Amino acid sequence: MKLTIENITKTFKDKSALNDINLELTTGVYGILGANGSGKTTLMRILASVMKPSSGRVLMNGQDIADMNEKYRELIGYLPQHVGYYKNFSAEKFLKYIAALKGLPKEETSEKVEEVIELVGLTEYRSKKIGGFSGGMKRRVGIAQALLNNPKILIVDEPTAGLDPKERIRFRNLLSKISTNRIVLLSTHIVSDIEFIAKEVLILKDGQLVKKETPQSLLKGIEDKVWTLVIEEKEIPRFQSEYKVGNIARVEDRFQLRILSDEQPEPNAENDIPNLEDLYLYYFDEEETA
Amino acid sequence: MKKRKLHHTFDKNVDHQIEDLEQEIGSLLDEYDVEYPGEEQIIMTIDAMKPYVPVRKNKWRTVLRGMTAITKQAYQEIFYMSSLFWIANGLLIAAALSGVLLMKADPYAMVMMFAPITTIMGLIEVLKSRNAGMAELEMSYKYNFQEIMLSKMLVVGGFNLVINLLITLSLGMFYQEILIAKMLLFWITPFTFIAALSLLFVSRYRQIYAITAGMVIWLTVSGYLSQPQIIEKLESLPAELYVTASAVALILSLFKAVHIYKRGVLYEVNH
CATH class of the missing domain: 3.30.70 (Alpha-Beta Plaits)
Incomplete structure (x- = not known):
């Protein structure tokens, strides 16, 4: 499995958010590190197919994701930085609804929802309304919805922003647990989120890819x-x-x-x-x- | 003609040299030998290459796929609509029927006034994902944002149609003198017109308060139209005019729905 990013550029009016990004991603966890405004979210959105690049293309196993359309969307799980959720829905009802939107067969839905609720540790809160959840619990619902379709590519944008240290550790461990056999892209500006789980770290600065190396080799570079x-x-x-x-x-x-x-x-x-x-x-x- | 005699000198050394050379060339070419693949390998190669084979785009198949997806999703959406929406519509039917049966209001004016209200109220459901901050997430799903939105519009529009038919048939049962065809004309026109406007609206705006404004505007307009002298004038208009207006609105609705499906909606994923 290979995700290739070819000459991706994104401009908003006269502001350049991404500038000629070239990358190749295979199975494993990739940590995208960058300051606010470095282009992390824009890159994530392009990879999640919710935003079109101004130029360049993204290829999944050699096929342009724009041509793959819903076939590509079936392969991804996405958790944006800001999600509102339907606050009047219980966690279970919300996940069942998302399962329908992801096109999961009806006979598999209940089992899959059960599985992800358990995975994110929300079993005892499954019938509670999302509106009453803490930030950490909402994030867990977010990761649960991303995992419903057993995605080959998991894209999570700033998943630990605003979480307390305990929730952050829990979230990090959860990501580590679910990262086998898929491409996981995790953007953050909290380095401890990726220190021990990332196969490679991508450093974005002012819309440009500054480095793409293993954490060890990046550290060696500044020893x-x-x-x-x-x-x-x-x-x-x-x-x-x-x-x-x-x-x-x-x-x-x-x-x-x-x-x-x-x-x-x-x-x-x-x-x-x-x-x-x-x-x-x-x-x-x-x-x-x- | 003089015959040329060919001399064949048999030089053993040269022969050996040629043989050696042939052997050397042979061994050099050996590394370029390609083993003929087995059946399994051929099948694997074909499978691996399949994604790269350009698919001939069938326009009608795409349209059909889109319609099937929207219809399928619309069925799912029914179970996730807010209970408030169903309750409000129940009250709407009760209000329309009691207005005519108990308060003796003009049935034609009444159906015209109530005809598009379900659609206007339903816009709250249609715009719910944008207002709840779910739009970005929904854009990444198999049934994407515009398909979800059109599915909800289909549920709302379909339900509105059912309500209007119910009111028409109920009034028809109570009042034998009511002309069903005329009733149909009186509600189909505003219904299709508002449906077309709603599609235009949802592709551009996302504020709930705009729906309230729409409701107020419609109630004011319909209140004015339902005055006896205006109703009289409306009744005198030829049926063809209503049919034409409805047909135009319907075409506009379909055109806008296709446009939304193909081009997406105005949504800036910029927080």
Whole structure:
């Protein structure tokens, strides 16, 4: 199974959201990392066939998805960043309705709905109205609807945005569990979401694909660029203005700074092992991450 | 004519050289030998290539497929319509019948006034997915957004048709003097006209308040039209005019429905 993205460009009036993206995706989890406005959602929407590219095409096993039409839509499961849901529907009724929209045979619907409800851990809330669900529970309903048709391609856009840490961990584990034998595309700006489950990380910046590598090789690329340095409090602003500063931790009466820099910032700065958060900081400016 | 004598010199060395060369060429060509595939491999290749074979597009088959999909989905939609929609329509039938039977209102004016109300109210159901923030998700399903919307329109329009027929037949049973054909003309025209406008509306707007505005406008217009002197004038109009107006509205509806199906609806997936 292969999803090929060929020269995809998307422009909105005079603003370019994606610029000549070329990619090839096979089975496994791909984490799309990028700041707000980097083009993650636009790329996801194009892959979910809810948006048409301005130019370029997407091929599924060599066939243009625009020609495949509903045959392609039968293969995908999509969870957009913003979903409203029908608040008066119970989780079960909602999923049964979506099963109908996905063209699932009626005789399979109940069993499949049962299966996904159990998978996302909503069995005891199945008859409750979605309107009364927490953000995390709604997201779980969202992933359940995406999985109803046993999709070959699963596209989830910022699935952990707005979730508390416990729900985020639960969601991450769920994604990890369901990622076998399919292409999973997961966009996020929370690096810990993809750190341990992504086969490859795609870094998007200003609508361009900056990197597509395994997390290990991406980290290797910045292994001599992460520094720690213990300084006085009054020196912090200087380092913040001159370097990309990550974590700031208090060490007794001084402060330890984690700095991203191609060169050693100070003679007493020590090289440290990079993590994906460092990588994110290396590619994106601090103000973009806000 | 002088015959040329051919001399064949038999040189063993040259012969061996040629043989060696042939063998060398043979072994070199060996790597280009293609083993004839087995039956199973041939079938696998054909299966793998099938998706790349261009499919001849049959226009009528596409239309038929679309209509089947919309009809199938419309059946499903019936079970997911809001109960409020069905209750409101039940009340509507009761109001129309009691208006004529108890309050002695003009039956023609009454059917004309009530004819498109179900469709106008049904727009709330049609626009529900956009208002609930479900449109983007629905665009990614097998039955996509426009098919879902047209399915809902089919349910609403079909139900409206049934209601109007029920009211017509009920009044026909109570009042022997009522002309059924005239009644039909009085409601088919506004019904088809409003249905055409609704299709135009749903492809462009998504605000629920616009439906309320539509309802108010229709009730005002129909209130004006149902005045005795206006009804008298409307009754004097030739039947052909009603038929023509209905036919035009019906054609416009079909044209708009096909347009929605083919081109989609105005929906910006930009949050």
